[in-house]
Amino acid sequence: MYAQMVETGLKKVQTRDDMSAEEQAFQARIDAGVKIEPKDWMPEAYRKTLVRQISQHAHSEIVGQLPEGNWVTRAPTLKRKSILLAKIQDEAGHGLYLYSAAETLGVSRDELLEALHAGKAKYSSIFNYPTLTWADIGAIGWLVDGSAIINQIPLCRCSYGPYARAMIRVCKEESFHARQGYDIMMQLAKGTPEQKAMAQDALNRWWWPSLMMFGPSDAESVNSAQSTQWRIKLFSNDELRQRMVDQTVPQAEFLGLTVPDPDLKWNEERGSYDFGEIDWDEFHNVLKGNGPCNKERLRTRVKAWEDGAWFREALVAHADKQGEKQDAA
Numbered sequence: 001m002y003a004q005m006v007e008t009g010l011k012k013v014q015t016r017d018d019m020s021a022e023e024q025a026f027q028a029r030i031d032a033g034v035k036i037e038p039k040d041w042m043p044e045a046y047r048k049t050l051v052r053q054i055s056q057h058a059h060s061e062i063v064g065q066l067p068e069g070n071w072v073t074r075a076p077t078l079k080r081k082s083i084l085l086a087k088i089q090d091e092a093g094h095g096l097y098l099y100s101a102a103e104t105l106g107v108s109r110d111e112l113l114e115a116l117h118a119g120k121a122k123y124s125s126i127f128n129y130p131t132l133t134w135a136d137i138g139a140i141g142w143l144v145d146g147s148a149i150i151n152q153i154p155l156c157r158c159s160y161g162p163y164a165r166a167m168i169r170v171c172k173e174e175s176f177h178a179r180q181g182y183d184i185m186m187q188l189a190k191g192t193p194e195q196k197a198m199a200q201d202a203l204n205r206w207w208w209p210s211l212m213m214f215g216p217s218d219a220e221s222v223n224s225a226q227s228t229q230w231r232i233k234l235f236s237n238d239e240l241r242q243r244m245v246d247q248t249v250p251q252a253e254f255l256g257l258t259v260p261d262p263d264l265k266w267n268e269e270r271g272s273y274d275f276g277e278i279d280w281d282e283f284h285n286v287l288k289g290n291g292p293c294n295k296e297r298l299r300t301r302v303k304a305w306e307d308g309a310w311f312r313e314a315l316v317a318h319a320d321k322q323g324e325k326q327d328a329a
């Protein structure tokens, strides 16, 4: 969790004068909105930036199954259980599309997973928080998938073709995830006083970590300037975070719940909400591996990988046998 897996070698955003003729032509294609495809020439730093972001994104989807997986056996009804199982399975699928998109950049899935298991690769901070009650499953769908959609809709238009295309399907599925989360929250908020209190408690615990998902403030975001020039990022971390607050506060009001921020206030002039200061020490602490569940999440992933070794070996053995049969024929 601590180290950056890939070093792009770029210390500052390149101006046209810094660029070689090839780089200038590449930037011109990006500026013209042309999608970059795997076999196209690309600067090494662009490739590495995408490997970094796409692999972190893939790891987030896979690790992101764990907090919800905790509730499969305890979902309150059979219907809720099947919905939750389907959602978790979707997240696995998202991870697979994303690892495939990363592989088009010349890295192998094994390398990426090795980095995750060795604690060298990042995944989203949000998945290092515990799911203490059933309401947390509602809060994850509503707030975490809700934030993921806000971040990922622009990625459908990013400059790298395989990543942009993977995002289109991911976003469609995330919309269903967000709706099911809000549906859980709505039922709890309309339920007994205890159920409503449970929904409020989940909102209290997931609100700030959800805002942190968008990454550091623009002033602290080291990768933003270059990623924006390359149209990997179309909006800044703070712009998307603001969008999440503006979209979610009325939804909380509709539920009759209170957003846990005493500084939250509608700003008539800006036409959006002012909100309180994020606890960035907490964010950095989670990124350093010291969040409430970092160690547990990594341990579970490594165990799942090791427990699944026999299955991967069986698949390879089967593929080899099929190959031998075909060769013989």
Ligand code: FAQ
Binding pocket: 003, 004, 005, 052, 053, 056, 057, 058, 060, 061, 064, 065, 091, 122, 123, 124, 125, 126, 140, 144, 145, 148, 151, 212, 213, 214, 215, 216, 220, 221, 222, 223, 224, 227, 233, 237, 287
């Ligand atoms: N957690 O310079 P920036 C989901 C790192 S999917 C951990 O601003 P950038 C679906 C960042 O990597 C959720 N690390 O970086 C789901 C960088 O470190 P590095 C995942 C973070 O890349 C729902 C450093 O801080 N979504 O939820 C975080 O320009 C429910 C400086 O930051 C994506 O990955 C963080 N929150 O912007 C699944 C979307 N924020 O790499 C299951 C794609 C920042 O230099 C259940 N990614 N860092 O060592 C992105 O859009 C961008 O990578 C950002 C960060 C916006 C996350």
